[in-house]
Amino acid sequence: SQQGEEDPQALSIQEGENATMNCSYKTSINNLQWYRQNSGRGLVHLILIRSNEREKHSGRLRVTLDTSKKSSSLLITASRAADTASYFCATLRRGSGNTGKLIFGQGTTLQVKP
């Protein structure tokens, strides 16, 4: 039932390098969200991009959205060991109100080596 697919499934880089993760989805969206999950922990929201936006920045994070290709990418610049985690994209299937069902991709596991 997963809508999104992410690649790569796993990524290993050195501290200071940039990390890029990609996400594809199947249906039309209101917005696309990225979440981070540290090992053994819950998910934490990172950034949301709306369907009428093409790019969004938050600190060292840059998200792009291409609705014609139904794809998004998350770029983490100047990575740190603390960025080691799994990253998930999620599309929102709205109910009544602003929220609803989040449909997650399979995730990218990022390892940043010190």
Place this chain on the structure above:
Amino acid sequence: DAGVIQSPRHEVTEMGQEVTLRCKPISGHDYLFWYRQTMMRGLELLIYFNNNVPIDDSGMPEDRFSAKMPNASFSTLKIQPSEPRDSAVYFCASTATSQETQYFGPGTRLLVL
């Protein structure tokens, strides 16, 4: 502010036993979600509530699973009887009507032997 609280954090049980997972959402949030995470299926929504009323339970696997929200500050997810394939991490999340993002609890890691 306390985040979403889940208990227990870990549960080991034997096949056939009843399992009850508990969740306390963030105060003031009127939406509550139950997700399950497995290696095979990833993260999937089981059910969500708005103002204590179930809105979408299409993700509940089968009749062995049931969820309740008796009041705005408490929800349970019950599995009876449990089976080994129910082994997973179960997350509770909450949010408010005005928000599009969701706030996740730390999860309950369930192992059914």
